[in-house]
């Protein structure tokens with residue numbers, strides 16, 4: 001391989017395939033090939049003859065994202081055991097854990113015990129990311145004044161009620177009610193808390209209730225996060241949430257998001273984020289067959305253009321893992337069996353392997 005092409009392959013790995021497409025396009029029209037004849041020929045074939053990486057060979061992959069939202073409510077043995085079962089059954093599957101600092105701010109929480117419990121469900125190779133819900137204790141620990149309404153259900157919490165005083169409350173309060181400056185405090189507090197307890201500094205985020213409005217996205221970008229995983233096809237949520245205010249908010253926020261939506265760049269007040277659609281939603285809202293339908297739809301998109309990377313995202317919640325991981329496992333089993341039978345390049349990845357392949361949805 002000539003040096004220019006090697007250089008482009010290196011830059012493509014650094015800056016992503018969009019850059020490389022432009023660069024190789026220049027090669028193809030001869031602006032660089034004129035300087036280095038032979039290079040264009042060497043890189044234009046689809047036959048893999050260059051012997052370089054998958055991108056250089058123009059081969060995409062069908063990638064699987066398995067995600068779990070840690071709600072910050074509790075860490076029950078049965079739910080953690082279900083997650084251990086998932087790892088044991090599919091050792092090749094990496095999980096993106098959207099962790100919640102809210103466990104550490106519960107009344108009487110023992111940090112060492114919380115950390116040990118969370119770690120039961122995490123394997124090497126998993127990604128440790130960030131999830132935030134509007135917990136009163138978490139927001140107060142971050143130096144903020146708790147907001148109690150309106151909740152996902154259109155109600156108002158009684159911040160002086162027994163639940164809020166004796167234990168914690170606020171899970172159903174969308175964090176988008178707070179200002180960007182306020183949100184930066186809770187994002188920083190959460191990142192710091194998780195890092196202090198050994199989980200590293202998260203690069204990826206999913207918002208509680210998928211409510212990552214622009215002010216939330218501005219806050220996470222300003223605090224150094226890179227990937228935002230909250231875009232969701234609301235069609236999956238309609239049966240359970242269709243009559244609730246949150247359904248209307250999400251339908252407007254993520255309009256145009258479907259089960260084949262792919263990662264795209266989304267602007268913020270500072271650094272742009274990579275928006276990663278949760279295109280298969282979470283197991284509490286979808287059946288095994290619906291997860292397979294999402295897989296099939298994305299497989300079809302991949303087969304239509306094998307040069308592209310296509311991502312399928314499925315997941316669940318830690319707090320309901322014992323109930324819903326079995327149907328997710330059934331879907332994962334079928335996905336791997338089908339991919340193997342058909343010789344598809346199918347693999348489980350985490351956020352850092354993702355590339356932006358799609359234009360943002362048009363509203």
Ligand SMILES: [Zn+2]
Pocket residue numbers: 069070071131133207208209
């Ligand atoms: Zn959540």
